[in-house]
Amino acid sequence: MSQPRIAYAGMTHLGLCSAIAAAAQGFTTLGFDADAHLIGRITAGDLPVREPGLDDLLRARRECINFSADATMLHACDLVYVAPDVPTDGTGVSDLSGIDALLDSVLANTRDDATVVILSQVPPGFTRARQRPGRTILYQVETLVFGRAVERATKPERFILGCLDPDAPLPSAWQSFLKSFGCPLLPMRLESAELAKISINCALAASVTTANTLAELCERVGADWSEIAPALKLDARIGPYAYLAPGLGLAGGNIERDLATVMRLSQQHGTDSSMIRAIVANSGHRKDWALRELHEVLLATTPQAKIGVLGLAYKENTHSIKNSAALALIAQLAAWPVRAFDPAVPASAAQHPNLTAAQNALEAARDVDALAIMTRWPEFRELAPADLARTMRGRLVLDPYRLLDAAAARAAGLDYRTLGARTP
Structure with missing residues (x-):
């Protein structure tokens, strides 16, 4: 097929950074949001998010991307990502009403043969529960990091893909787009992909908590964590990119949301989450x-x-x-x-x-x-x-x-x- 036309619905941090990265790959890209004022700002070059290199990347590939508040523009696109930032409350619980409304709008304004992929952070079971007769909704794990979104969006380590049937071929538009990045593709069932994102953040939180716990001990016994961390990174079982810098607890909302999700699901299904609760408690202590x-x-x-x-x-x-x-x-x-x-x-x-x-x-x-x-x-x-x-x-x-x-x-x-x- 000819090169697919890509769209991202939801021009907050995730959707905007991802759309600009798609344009940087040379794909004809649409950034859609129903907020006409927001679209006007972005079109004028006044980006609502701060990310190193993002403004420069947009200027360099401006000819590949358009922005619109007109949902009917989605009809011309072959691959549409539903990618709004999902807000959380003070306890880490996601408000899914916004992404549900946006998904309804996307499905109403795309062709039946268009591939629709949820990119936002959602709990396990969300994507399967939103399937529609005659339409297939897929899921992709987002791995952007605040402050490093351009690097993460343009040079991904891998793509984690949620599918109804992981053994079936990927839709051609999705496969063509993803393969252009030259990284591994990991198809799996929908719930596995949704839980994979949470698993990544839990592992990162565990590393941060380990560093914080032992760094505090260093402060009491006369050791220096900055001397210890390099030794851990040279251990192949831990690795050079491990999160070992001590900090002031977890922040930003994404990791906290995933920890809250694990504790909630664990309570619902009768599994043990004492380790996750300990991570949350340690985070509050170090903050x-x-x-x-x-x-x-x-x-x-x-x-x-x-x-x-x-x-x-x-x-x-x-x-x-x-x-x-x-x-x-x-x-x-x-x-x-x-x-x-x-x-x-x-x-x-x-x-x-x-x-x-x-x-x-x-x-x-x-x-x-x-x-x-x-x-x-x-x-x-x-x-x-x-x-x-x-x-x-x-x-x-x-x-x-x-x-x-x-x-x-x-x-x-x-x-x-x-x-x-x-x-x-």
């Missing part, structure tokens, strides 16, 4: 690391202390604040004035009665008694500890992700504290 350090070192003895916070996004290279450790910290510092800065998130995102928005990182440190670096933004690595020492009123610097040079920080007279190492 409060900065608050515990502040109370122990400063707040208990300095009631008029002022705190600086660098970073509000839950991770670098994104404006997402879902379950942000920084915002959780600021909310618990209501009794103390706070100065905050983030390159992508306005300070108004934080809930605090006495918050000052700084214009840059160094300004956030001005006259504060303690500075907490809560997001791994690359530009924070450029901060000179000597400049911080001259700018701050106090000496305490909390740098959980080791963005600063520890020796330089201590040489500048700072009380420097990080995850995974005892404070000298």
Whole structure:
């Protein structure tokens, strides 16, 4: 067949990044969303998501992609992905009403011979329950990562595919598109693919929790986790790309949703999920690391202390604040004035009665008694500890992700504290 025409329905993070990546492969691509205002922004080049390289990629392949709020445009497409971001509540439960409505619109506006694939994160059983007479709905695992979406979308490791019959040939449009990326295709039954995504995130969460648990022990016994992690990565059973960097608990929403899904399904089906519950508990414990350090070192003895916070996004290279450790910290510092800065998130995102928005990182440190670096933004690595020492009123610097040079920080007279190492 001739090259298939591809469409993505839902122009939030997942659908937009995936559509631009499809255009980068040279496929004629449509980005559809019923929100005409959103489509107008995207068409004008004002992308609603922040991802390194995404704007450049769109400009480079603009001739391959169109955006529309007209659902009838889907009729010309051979392969249509249903790809909205699925929101979750505070307990990690997905709101599936939006994807259901979008799927109905897609099915009503596509040809009967078009291939329809759900790309969004959904619980096991979702895709099979949405089958329609005369139509087949397939599933594909999305593996984008906030802050690395361009890399993940343009250079996938593999495609995990949910099918009604894993042994049957893939629809030609789907196979032609996927094979253009040159990576393995892993067809499996629908429920296996839906659970595969959850399994990946559970394994990642287990690695993060292992690192956090042992890094905290390092802080007590005088070991240094940064010395131990390279030894683990050289073990073939663990591997060089293992998630072994300690952090401030799980955030972003996706992993938390999958852990909540496993606990809910385990309760429904009578299986054991004690390990998953332990991961959730550990995440909550580590998220409060900065608050515990502040109370122990400063707040208990300095009631008029002022705190600086660098970073509000839950991770670098994104404006997402879902379950942000920084915002959780600021909310618990209501009794103390706070100065905050983030390159992508306005300070108004934080809930605090006495918050000052700084214009840059160094300004956030001005006259504060303690500075907490809560997001791994690359530009924070450029901060000179000597400049911080001259700018701050106090000496305490909390740098959980080791963005600063520890020796330089201590040489500048700072009380420097990080995850995974005892404070000298």
